[in-house]
Amino acid sequence: MLIPLRRVEDLPLPTSDHSARKPAHPARIQNIFLHRLQELEERVTRELERPAEASGPVQELLRDIGREAWTILRAASSAVRSPGEVASAVARGLSGPSTDELGVAASVGPAVRDWMRPLSRIWLGLSATEGADLPAKGGVLVMMNRSAWPLPLEPFVIWSLMTDRQGRDRRVCVLWEPTYMDLPFVGEFLHRLGVFAASETNCEILLERGCVVVAFPEGRSACDKTYDRRYRLARFEAARLLRAAVTTGSHVVPAAVVGNEESYPMLGSFFGLPVTPFFPLAGLAGALPLPLAWRVRFGRAVEYAHLDDVDSVADALVEPLRARMQALIVELLEERKSIFSG
Numbered sequence: 518m519l520i521p522l523r524r525v526e527d528l529p530l531p532t533s534d535h536s537a538r539k540p541a542h543p544a545r546i547q548n549i550f551l552h553r554l555q556e557l558e559e560r561v562t563r564e565l566e567r568p569a570e571a572s573g574p575v576q577e578l579l580r581d582i583g584r585e586a587w588t589i590l591r592a593a594s595s596a597v598r599s600p601g602e603v604a605s606a607v608a609r610g611l612s613g614p615s616t617d618e619l620g621v622a623a624s625v626g627p628a629v630r631d632w633m634r635p636l637s638r639i640w641l642g643l644s645a646t647e648g649a650d651l652p653a654k655g656g657v658l659v660m661m662n663r664s665a666w667p668l669p670l671e672p673f674v675i676w677s678l679m680t681d682r683q684g685r686d687r688r689v690c691v692l693w694e695p696t697y698m699d700l701p702f703v704g705e706f707l708h709r710l711g712v713f714a715a716s717e718t719n720c721e722i723l724l725e726r727g728c729v730v731v732a733f734p735e736g737r738s739a740c741d742k743t744y745d746r747r748y749r750l751a752r753f754e755a756a757r758l759l760r761a762a763v764t765t766g767s768h769v770v771p772a773a774v775v776g777n778e779e780s781y782p783m784l785g786s787f788f789g790l791p792v793t794p795f796f797p798l799a800g801l802a803g804a805l806p807l808p809l810a811w812r813v814r815f816g817r818a819v820e821y822a823h824l825d826d827v828d829s830v831a832d833a834l835v836e837p838l839r840a841r842m843q844a845l846i847v848e849l850l851e852e853r854k855s856i857f858s859g
Contacts, residue, residue: 550836554750557843561748561850619726621688622709626680629710633677641780642810642858643678646849649770649817651683656724656767657818658758661774662750662842663733665742666781667791668804669693672712675731675774678813683729690723692716692732692758721761732758734838743785747778748846753839759831771816771838773845779856780806809856814845 616622637643651657659679663671672691679689688711695714698704713719715732723730733739734755742751762769784792796803 550840554836554840554843557840557847558749560847561843565748565850616709619690619711619723620708621690621711625706625709626711629673630677630680633673634681637674637677637811640808641674641776641806642808643674643813644811645678645682645813645815646852648814648845651729651770651815652768652818654727656727656762656765657729657770658720658724658762658767659729659731659770659772659815660734660755660758660838660842661731661772661813662748662846663735663739663774664747664778664781665740665783665791666806667694667740669697669707669712670804670806671733671774671777672731673710674811675813676711679729679731687729688726689729689731692720692730694737715758717757717761720758721765724761724765724767734758740786740791742778742783744778744782748775748850750839750843750846753835755838756831756835759834759838760827763827763831763834768818769834769838770818771841771845772814773816773842773849774811774813775846775849775853776809776811776856777806780809780811782807810853810858812849812853814849816841816845 615624651659661675672693676689676691683689690711690713692715693707693712695716698707698712698714713723715736720730720732732755734753735751736754738751738754742749759769761767781791782793784794786792790797793803
């Protein structure tokens with residue numbers, strides 16, 4: 518049984534309150550959250566540890582597979598549209614001129630979302646657990662952890678879930694690594710779906726328009742994690758995105774997903790190519806995530822508005838945000854009964 522610790526969300530954060538109380542120095546606040554983050558990472562270690570000591574990512578993976586049993590076979594979705602209809606709708610969206618001021622094609626999103634729904638709901642069992650609701654108005658920056666898998670499948674899965682939750686009246690956009698946005702055809706397709714390069718400028722423009730923006734602050738650092746380091750957050754590259762949120766007075770929502778890092782059990786890399794037990798040995802089929810249960814939780818939204826020193830405030834928020842996200846991951850891991858059923 519794990520010893521409960523005080524919730525990270527109860528710890529103080531720097532705010533714009535100009536009351537008589539003198540605010541804590543940013544360096545002291547950062548040290549508090551660094552210590553708190555270390556405690557949370559120790560809880561992740563205790564939650565994931567097994568009776569025998571692991572010697573690497575392969576042993577960790579084999580232990581999980583041997584421990585868990587496949588308990589339920591989910592039925593195929595009858596609501597999914599035929600592959601031909603999806604392909605034709607995507608082709609029409611890519612070739613047609615109907616894009617909005619951001620370059621997003623309204624006709625592509627529903628077709629891809631219909632295709633992603635059986636993958637995310639049936640294959641991955643994706644669901645949002647009980648947590649805070651996203652703010653109904655204004656820009657919202659949702660910060661979420663990610664796996665070490667470099668290709669942008671996770672953004673599609675999360676985007677599909679959040680688009681269904683927010684409805685047609687709320688635009689959901691995703692920020693992903695700029696490297697993939699420069700690829701021929703791939704970058705254009707992602708852009709028309711609402712996936713943009715993770716830059717401060719793009720983030721600020723989207724937040725000013727009232728979008729829900731999903732970002733993955735670990736960035737390229739996440740690609741260095743192997744299976745034995747799953748669910749330990751890498752160092753954040755999020756200061757520039759937080760500056761955009763502070764500048765626009767937008768809400769910042771910490772969030773967490775579990776199941777994704779077992780679905781892509783990363784063993785390492787070979788000349789920059791990700792290596793899992795199935796990729797690249799199984800070809801393109803090995804790029805599909807393993808059918809494990811994904812669970813998502815959203816934390817309490819925090820708004821940072823009317824702050825004078827944007828740069829220092831954004832820098833001071835990085836570690837508190839990282840600690841909050843790590844706490845959400847710990848909660849989901851402690852509640853999880855099986856990697857297959859959640």
